[in-house]
Amino acid sequence: MMLIFGLMLLLQTAACLDQFCKFNQSVPCYGALRHKLNVLMVREARKYDDMKIQKRINYNKTTDPVCRVKNGRMRNCDLYSNRTEVAVINGTLIINRVIRADSGNYTLSLYHCSNCSETSTDLQVNVEAPIDSVEVSISCSSSGAMRVFCSSEGDQILYSWTLNGGPLMDGNSSIDLDEGTDGNISCSVKNHVSHRQKTVNVKQCPESLPAADVEYVEIQPQKKRKERKEKEEEVQYGEVTFTLNLSSTYTRSQEECIYSQVHR
Structure with missing residues (x-):
């Protein structure tokens, strides 16, 4: 005998989905699908005569797509061709609407003519779909035990649980509760670019018929x-x-x- 409880309380936490990265960071850069990504290339862009962003696909400098930046403007850019939502402003690459194809390995090359030097740095970009709405349901077995289920849409989802503010077991989309459990249980869902939470009220399961x-x-x-x-x-x-x-x-x-x- 299975009984489904109605949802009593909803709490959602929506973080700002604009992401900020820089080319010399040691950890991957995460962009939220369909949202804005800001990537700092260099703080003092005027010191450099030329800059080049290249996406490493075949690891071939002559064939992999390139976007050249000169005097703060993109030139000869086959990397972001026909994408008006991409721009370079004050040494920052701005993608106003991230797509799946923006994931990949990038190399930034900086040219300084005063001493004829060239420096380069890499960046790994990962695009993830943000967490969509979170759904929580509770079922009762004939013995009176409860199981809580949490579901959502998004990439690389991580789950965590709390009961009346106290932490429960993490890492699973469902959790078992002892007979007689009472109070508010919260399911938190997150990935690298977003976080949402839903809370429902649980009560003791009614006794089933023999x-x-x-x-x-x-x-x-x-x-x-x-x-x-x-x-x-x-x-x-x-x-x-x-x-x-x-x-x-x-x-x-x-x-x-x-x-x-x-x-x-």
Whole structure:
């Protein structure tokens, strides 16, 4: 016997989905799908005569897509061609609407003509879909134990649970609760670019009916149908008997008249 509880309380935490990275960071850069990504290339862009961003696909400097930046503007940019939502402002690469194809390994090359030097640095960019709405449901078993389920849409999802503010087991999308658990349980869902939470109120599971009672309820209508069928058969037999009895209500003269008409 499974019972689903209604949701009583909803709390959602929505973080700002604009992401900020820089080319010399040691950890990967995470961008939120369909949101804004800011990547700092260099703080003092005017010191450099030329800059180049190249996405490493085949690890070939002559064929991999490149975007050259000169005097703070993108030039000869086949890396972000036909994408008006991409720009370079004050040494920062700005992608106003991140797409899946923006994931990958990038190399930034800086040219300084005063000493004819070239420096480069790399950056790993990972695009993740942010957490969508969070759904929580609770089911009761016949023994009174509860299981709570949490579901959501997004990439690289991590789950965590709390009961009345206290932490529970992390890492799973469902959790078992002891019989008699009462209070508010929260499911927190997060990835590298977003975080959402939903809280529901849980109460003790109601006691279920004994198995014998359930079986009796299921069998009883069949028994009634059988009795009704037998009664119908008895009624049909009674009708035949009743019809035969009707003939006895005729007078003797009527019987003789009918008998004589038949034998003629």
